[in-house]
Amino acid sequence: xxxxxxxxxxxxxxxxxxxxxxxxxxxxxxxxxxxxxxxxxxxxxxxxxxxxxxxxxxxxxxxxxxxxxxxxxxxxxxxxxxxxxxxxxxxxxxxxxxxxxxxxxxxxxxxxxxxxxxxxxxxxxxxxxxxxxxxxxxxxxxxxxxxxxxxxxxxxxxxxxxxxxxxxxxxxxxxxxxxxxxxxxxxxxxxxxxxxxxxxxxxxxxxxxxxxxxxxxxxxxxxxxxxxxxxxxxxxxxxxxxxxxxxxxxxxxxxxxxxxxxxxxxxxxxxxxxxxxxxxxxxxxxxxxxxxxxxxxxxxxxxxxxxxxxxxxxxxxxxxxxxxxxxxxxxxxxxxxxxxxxxxxxxxxxxxxxxxxxxxxxxxxxxxxxxxxxxxxxxxxxxxxxxxxxxxxxxxxxxxxxxxxxxxxxxxxxxxxxxxxxxxxxxxxxxxxxxxxxxxxxxxxxxxxxxxxxxxxxxxxxxxxxxxxxxxxxxxxxxxxxxxxxxxxxxxxxxxxxxxxxxxxxxxxxxxxxxxxxxxxxxxxxxxxxxxxxxxxxxxxxxxxxxxxxxxxxxxxxxxxxxxxxxxxxxxxxxxxxxxxxxxxxxxxxxxxxxxxxxxxxxxxxxxxxxxxxxxxxxxxx
Amino acid sequence: xxxxxxxxxxxxxxxxxxxxxxxxxxxxxxxxxxxxxxxxxxxxxxxxxxxxxxxxxxxxxxxxxxxxxxxxxxxxxxxxxxxxxxxxxxxxxxxxxxxxxxxxxxxxxxxxxxxxxxxxxxxxxxxxxxxxxxxxxxxxxxxxxxxxxxxxxxxxxxxxxxxxxxxxxxxxxxxxxxxxxxxxxxxxxxxxxxxxxxxxxxxxxxxxxxxxxxxxxxxxxxxxxxxxxxxxxxxxxxxxxxxxxxxxxxxxxxxxxxxxxxxxxxxxxxxx
Numbered sequence: 001x002x003x004x005x006x007x008x009x010x011x012x013x014x015x016x017x018x019x020x021x022x023x024x025x026x027x028x029x030x031x032x033x034x035x036x037x038x039x040x041x042x043x044x045x046x047x048x049x050x051x052x053x054x055x056x057x058x059x060x061x062x063x064x065x066x067x068x069x070x071x072x073x074x075x076x077x078x079x080x081x082x083x084x085x086x087x088x089x090x091x092x093x094x095x096x097x098x099x100x101x102x103x104x105x106x107x108x109x110x111x112x113x114x115x116x117x118x119x120x121x122x123x124x125x126x127x128x129x130x131x132x133x134x135x136x137x138x139x140x141x142x143x144x145x146x147x148x149x150x151x152x153x154x155x156x157x158x159x160x161x162x163x164x165x166x167x168x169x170x171x172x173x174x175x176x177x178x179x180x181x182x183x184x185x186x187x188x189x190x191x192x193x194x195x196x197x198x199x200x201x202x203x204x205x206x207x208x209x210x211x212x213x214x215x216x217x218x219x220x221x222x223x224x225x226x227x228x229x230x231x232x233x234x235x236x237x238x239x240x241x242x243x244x245x246x247x248x249x250x251x252x253x254x255x256x257x258x259x260x261x262x263x264x265x266x267x268x269x270x271x272x273x274x275x276x277x278x279x280x281x282x283x284x285x286x287x288x289x290x291x292x293x294x295x296x297x298x299x300x301x302x303x304x305x306x307x308x309x310x311x312x313x314x315x316x317x318x319x320x321x322x323x324x325x326x327x328x329x330x331x332x333x334x335x336x337x338x339x340x341x342x343x344x345x346x347x348x349x350x351x352x353x354x355x356x357x358x359x360x361x362x363x364x365x366x367x368x369x370x371x372x373x374x375x376x377x378x379x380x381x382x383x384x385x386x387x388x389x390x391x392x393x394x395x396x397x398x399x400x401x402x403x404x405x406x407x408x409x410x411x412x413x414x415x416x417x418x419x420x421x422x423x424x425x426x427x428x429x430x431x432x433x434x435x436x437x438x439x440x441x442x443x444x445x446x447x448x449x450x451x452x453x454x455x456x457x458x459x460x461x462x463x464x465x466x467x468x469x470x471x472x473x474x475x476x477x478x479x480x481x482x483x484x485x486x487x488x489x490x491x492x493x494x495x496x497x498x499x500x501x502x503x504x505x506x507x508x509x510x511x512x513x514x515x516x517x518x519x520x521x522x523x524x525x526x527x528x529x530x531x532x533x534x535x536x537x538x539x540x541x542x543x544x545x546x547x548x549x550x551x552x553x554x555x556x557x558x559x560x561x562x563x564x565x566x567x568x569x570x571x572x573x574x575x576x577x578x579x580x581x582x583x584x585x586x587x588x589x590x591x592x593x594x595x596x597x598x599x600x601x602x603x604x605x606x607x608x609x610x611x612x613x614x615x616x617x618x619x620x621x622x
Numbered sequence: 623x624x625x626x627x628x629x630x631x632x633x634x635x636x637x638x639x640x641x642x643x644x645x646x647x648x649x650x651x652x653x654x655x656x657x658x659x660x661x662x663x664x665x666x667x668x669x670x671x672x673x674x675x676x677x678x679x680x681x682x683x684x685x686x687x688x689x690x691x692x693x694x695x696x697x698x699x700x701x702x703x704x705x706x707x708x709x710x711x712x713x714x715x716x717x718x719x720x721x722x723x724x725x726x727x728x729x730x731x732x733x734x735x736x737x738x739x740x741x742x743x744x745x746x747x748x749x750x751x752x753x754x755x756x757x758x759x760x761x762x763x764x765x766x767x768x769x770x771x772x773x774x775x776x777x778x779x780x781x782x783x784x785x786x787x788x789x790x791x792x793x794x795x796x797x798x799x800x801x802x803x804x805x806x807x808x809x810x811x812x813x814x815x816x817x818x819x820x821x822x823x824x825x826x827x828x829x830x831x832x833x834x835x836x837x838x839x840x841x842x843x844x845x846x847x848x849x850x851x852x853x854x855x856x857x858x859x860x861x862x863x864x865x866x867x868x869x870x871x872x873x874x875x876x877x878x879x880x881x882x883x884x885x886x887x888x889x890x891x892x893x894x
Contacts, residue, residue, distance in 0.1 A: 100691065100723065123642050166642045189645045197650050200692030204684060273725065274695040417726050418697030 005030050005056060008066050009073075016073050019126060020081050025049070028073060030056070036250075042076045044087065045253040049076040061144075062137035063130075071130035078117045078126065087258060088265035089195050091251065092274055095281035096199050101206050104213050108206040115159055115205070116190050116198070122167050123191060135160045153178050153212055158185060166191070184208045195270070251285055260292045268332040272325060272419040293324040293331075297459075316450055316496070319414050319466040322423075323459075326466065329419070330427035337432055339397050340564070342534050345390040352387035356380075399537040399563070400454040400489065401433040403442035404480075405465055406542035408473040411570070414466050421591065422541040425568060426465040429539060434458045439489055442539075446471045449479055451495045453487040454536065464494065474547040477555040485529045530562055539566045541591070544574025553581060560584035649681045649709075653689045656705050660698045667733055670708030683715050683861075687722050694724055700748065703730035711736045717861040717868065720745055720763075727766060732759050737775060740864070740872045742854055749785075752777055758872045761799070762854060770795060775873045780851055788812070794877055798847050813837065813880070815844055832889060843883045 013028055028049040034041055040051040051072055059068040084090040093113070097105035118135075121127035139156040142148045161172040161182050174182055188204045189197070251259070259282060267275040282289050298320045354367055357376065361383050371381040403426050412420040430440045440461045441454030446469035452460055483495060538559050546552055556565050565586040569575040575590040652673045660666055674681070686709045693699060707730060710718050720731060720743045727748035732741040735755035742760045743751065749767045752759035758776045761769065767785025770777035777788055778796045788795040789805035797804060798815045806824035817834040825831055837843055850867070857864035869875050884890040 096691075123640050125640050166645070167640060168643060187645065189647050189650075191642070191645075196654075196692050196695075197647070198692075199694075200647070200650060200688040203691045204688045207684065207688075270695050271697070277725070417695075417699075 005053065005065070005069065008069050009051075012066070012070050012073055016070070016077055020077050023077065023081050025077065025080060028076075040072045040076055042079045043253065044251075044258075045255060047080075049073060051076075058141050059134065059137045062140050063133045067130040067133060068137070071127065071134040074121055074127040074131060075114070075118060075134070078121045079113070082120045082126075083117045084113055086262075086265065087254070088262040088269065091259070091262050091278050091282060092195065092266050092270060093198065093202065094251070094285075095278045097202060097206065098281055098284075099277060100203055101210065104206075104210060107213050108209065109202070111155055111159075111209065112198075112202045112205050115162065116193075118159070119163060119166055119190050122163055132160060132163060135163075151175065151177075153181060155209060155212060158182055158209075162186060162190075181208060181212070251282070254286075256288075256290055256292075259286070259289055263291070264328055264332055267325075267329050271417075272329070273417045275325070275328075291324070293328040295324050298323050315448070315469060315471070316444075317468050318463055319468060320463050322414050322466045323462045326414070326419075326423055326427045327431075327462065329424055330431050333428050335428055335432040337398050337436060337537075340399050340537075341394050341396050342399060343392055343394050343531070344397060344535065346393045346395060347388055348391050349386045350389055352385045354382045355385050357383050398433060398436040398438045400439035400441070400535050401429055402454060402536040402538050403429060403440075403465070404538075404540040404542075405442065405444050406446070406473060406540075407444050407468045407470070408446035408543075408545075409470045410473070410543050410545055413468055422568070422570065423465050425541055425591070426539075427462065430458060430461055430465070433537075441489075443480060443483070444469065445473070445475055447474045447476075448496060449476055449483070451480070451483040451487075453483075453489055455490045460494070472547060473542070473545055475552050475555075477548075477551050480555070481529065484532060489532065489535075533559060533562045536563050537566065538563055539568070541568040541570075543571040544569045544578055545571065553583065556583050556586060560586045647681075647685060647689070648677045649685050649689045650692060652677060653693050653702075653705065654696075657693055657696045657698045657702065660701055666701060666704035667708055667730075670705040671712065674705075674708050674712050680713055681709060683710075683713060683718055686710075686713075687720075690722055690724070690728075694726065699724075699726050700729055703728040703747070703750075704733055706731060707733035707735065710739060710741065715861070716740065716872075717857070717864045718742070719858060719861045720747070721858060732757075735759060735775065737873050738871065740868050742858075742861075742864075744858060756793075756873070758868065758876060760854065762851070769801075776876045778847070778850075780854075787818070793873070794880060796847065796880075798851070811880070813843070815847060832884075836889075840883065840887050840889075842886075843880075846879060846883060 009028055009030060017023070017025075024047060026046060026048040028051065030051050030053050032053055034050060034052045034055075038052045039055045040049065042049050049072075051069070055072075056065065056068055059065075059072075079085075084093060094105070094109050097109040097112075099105075101108050118127065118131055121131060135156045139148075139154050139160075142154060142156070143150055148154050157172070157174065157178060158181055161174055161178070162185055164170065164172040165182075165186050185205065185208055188201050188208075190201060193201060263275060263279060263282070266278045279291065354370060356379055357366065357371070359378055363376065365383045365386070366375060367382040367384055368375065371377075374380040405422055405426050407422075411422055412418065414420045414423045426442070434440050434456075439454035439456060440458055441452045442461065442464060443452070444450040444464050444467045448469060450464060450467055450469075452464045455461075487495070538556075540556075556567070559565055560583050563585070565583065567578065567586060567588045568591040569578055569588060570591050572590060575588065579588045579590075581588075656666070656670055656673060659669075686706060690699075690702060690706065693702070696702075706720075706728070710732070711734065716739055718739060718741045720741065722745055724745065727746050729748040730750050730753060731743065731747050732752040732755050733750070735741055735752060735757035737756040739757040740760065741752070741755075741757065743763045743765070746764045747766070749765075750771060751761065751765050751768075752770045752773050752775075753768075755770065755773045755777070756775045758778070759770060759773065760778045760780065761783065762780045764782045765779075765784070767783070768789070769779065769783050769785075770788040770791050772790040772792075773788065773795075774791070774793045776794045776796070777791060779787060779799045779801055781799045783799070783801040786803045786805055787797065787801050788808055788810070791805070791808045791810045793810045794813070795804065795808065795810055796813045796815065797818065800816070801818045803820045803822060804812060804814065804818045804825060806822055806828050808828065811830040811832075812825070812828060813832045814834050815837045825833075853864065853867055857867075881890055
């Protein structure tokens with residue numbers, strides 16, 4: 001019979017493949033046995049539908065064999081094409097179901113997935129009476145095998161009743177007991193929902209059918225490692241051969257690579273909290289799962305082995321354990337950076353000393369006058385040797401990144417459930433500058449400053465960006481300038497300013513100068529650090545609530561005359577205020593929501609493209 | 623002339639749409655809009671009331687809680703208690719059991735709770751539960767801080783409050799569980815069947831305060847609240863069972879019962 005089934009399957013697959021618009025699936029297969037309820041399953045790792053022969057045999061007692069195979073195929077392909085479709089959504093929904101329903105979550109999730117998939121198939125005309133017939137046959141099959149009684153409530157019949165209701169078909173006959181369930185289930189929306197809405201619907205659905213799932217569906221506690229744990233979602237449902245009427249697939253065979261990609265999608269689409277619960281769930285169901293971004297150096301907050309550990313100041317918290325999260329998050333976004341012409345050291349060859357000629361040395365390097373007429377004689381002729389040196393030259397290249405990040409109390413904490421948009425933006429910028437060969441560095445400020453000179457040590461930069469001061473915002477520009485003047489690019493040592501520095505500096509100033517300084521009319525002399533600053537792209541991410549804005553603006557003005565400034569403001573009012581200021585070479589962007597800030601990082605790319613056109617006309621600066 | 627049409631493989635399915643019943647949960651849209659637009663600068667409660675009023679038919683408590691779970695990962699979910707409170711006051715249900723497992727504890731649960739309603743919390747919630755509530759607010763879960771501030775109804779704690787309870791309350795305050803502190807700045811009746819962990823001496827100067835040692839001498843009072851807790855646990859999954867206990871006016875019911883018990887022991891007369 002299996003040979004006949006294969007012929008039917010081959011014929012049907014051609015039609016279904018066309019109907020579903022050629023999905024990227026391999027040819028389906030009929031197998032002797034499937035783990036779990038031994039029915040049919042879409043195997044993610046193999047991109048293939050597998051159907052148990054026994055399941056077809058059982059169904060064919062109540063419906064034509066060809067129709068049974070067709071219904072099964074439509075159902076399973078629907079899981080790949082329609083719902084849940086994405087692996088990321090599948091993991092996220094499973095994690096949510098597990099959180100609320102524990103060990104019953106597996107069954108609730110699968111029934112919910114089936115109901116949404118089948119209702120969508122019916123709505124779009126991709127499946128028809130065959131699918132309805134399968135549900136009916138499943139119910140009859142379970143009764144005939146004695147798994148459920150004639151008068152007990154079966155989820156298959158409830159699902160059928162819902163399809164009849166949704167598709168405006170004649171009402172499906174239910175008994176009194178079933179009706180009470182149906183009345184609740186029909187109020188739940190299943191179609192055309194976002195994943196967020198699906199979570200709500202799945203919760204409602206689960207609450208209704210929870211008591212219909214018998215406890216004996218689960219294996220009893222076994223001794224040994226493979227025993228069922230109360231806390232674990234049950235991957236090993238009893239294979240009662242009753243074809244529990246819903247296809248149970250698992251995440252067991254999915255590759256680490258696919259799971260990691262799915263986790264990144266969850267982080268990008270649903271945020272850090274969704275990522276956290278999904279990852280926790282994955283670690284429970286797949287103990288062998290390895291997060292590509294996990295780093296032992298950051299695994300424990302207290303025993304952080306990062307370069308900056310040990311120099312942490314009491315008020316400045318390093319949150320190195322968050323680095324893998326933000327690294328993964330930032331990896332989801334790219335950014336285009338336009339090169340800028342600036343003076344940098346380029347390598348060049350020059351004539352060095354002389355040496356004796358050896359066979360094989362290039363003839364053009366022979367010192368004709370120094371060889372006394374013996375050209376090309378080893379040991380007698382002389383040749384010039386070439387040495388490599390650096391000369392300053394103007395080149396189009398990616399500038400180094402210098403990010404000032406505001407971590408005062410008004411900014412989101414990096415560990416907040418929504419994530420801190422300013423930290424994410426800094427990571428995105430750093431990733432892209434770093435990949436292009438530039439140095440990355442910056443400063444983290446509130447009333448004090450933690451400063452890191454631009455270098456090729458991106459981990460030190462990440463650590464600095466995840467740090468948090470809290471408190472108010474007074475930018476000590478003089479100290480920042482001092483840092484810039486005294487540090488060498490390439491050294492990755494975290495330095496701190498102190499509020500005392502500021503007071504001390506004021507004390508040292510003559511009375512007139514002090515007054516001038518406090519009146520914010522002091523011009524900042526940038527000439528000494530001009531060469532260094534010219535190599536930087538200066539970025540500030542803040543909410544704009546700075547106690548000494550005049551001083552900051554003066555600093556930006558001075559910086560803008562030498563390099564380009566990008567200011568990201570997370571407060572709308574402050575954005576309106578700052579964007580009216582006409583600062584040279586400065587772009588001010590509103591970034592009041594995480595999405596905006598991410599968009600801005602990308603939008604910045606677009607703006608830079610415009611700039612590059614301007615430069616290429618030949619009338620740009622540089 | 624030949625023309626070719628290349629369909630995007632596997633992405634867009636050619637379909638014939640079937641007409642079907644549209645079931646939608648309008649509350650989801652309202653929840654999303656409210657959370658997206660939430661700002662600490664405006665009154666989220668009034669805004670919520672305006673939004674919920676327009677939903678026909680009125681949402682059910684289950685729908686509200688499922689919407690809360692759906693938007694659990696929203697950045698502003700912490701403030702959702704204000705919207706929930708608006709819904710609680712607008713729906714027909716009199717007994718509301720909040721038994722939702724959330725990772726981010728929500729603030730302002732039971733804000734301005736109507737005097738005909740009873741809110742029973744079995745979950746972990748944030749700050750300011752039962753602020754300005756004139757109904758009955760019962761905690762059988764874990765609350766962070768500032769419970770029953772300015773409440774004029776009844777506030778009962780059965781399990782745990784990490785911070786302060788009932789600052790400025792003018793109703794009846796009963797503690798049968800663990801609470802860090804009970805505010806002495808209150809004009810209501812305070813019955814500490816269990817004393818707060820950090821006992822404020824000022825409490826002894828509150829005229830209508832009954833401390834643990836004295837409560838022990840009124841076994842019927844303790845029995846009354848034990849029995850109430852048992853009934854609450856029975857009705858945890860079926861709030862309709864609790865309807866009979868509280869009657870039409872739950873605040874009056876508890877007040878009268880407590881007054882009756884205290885009258886017999888003479889405390890009420892002394893307080894008055």
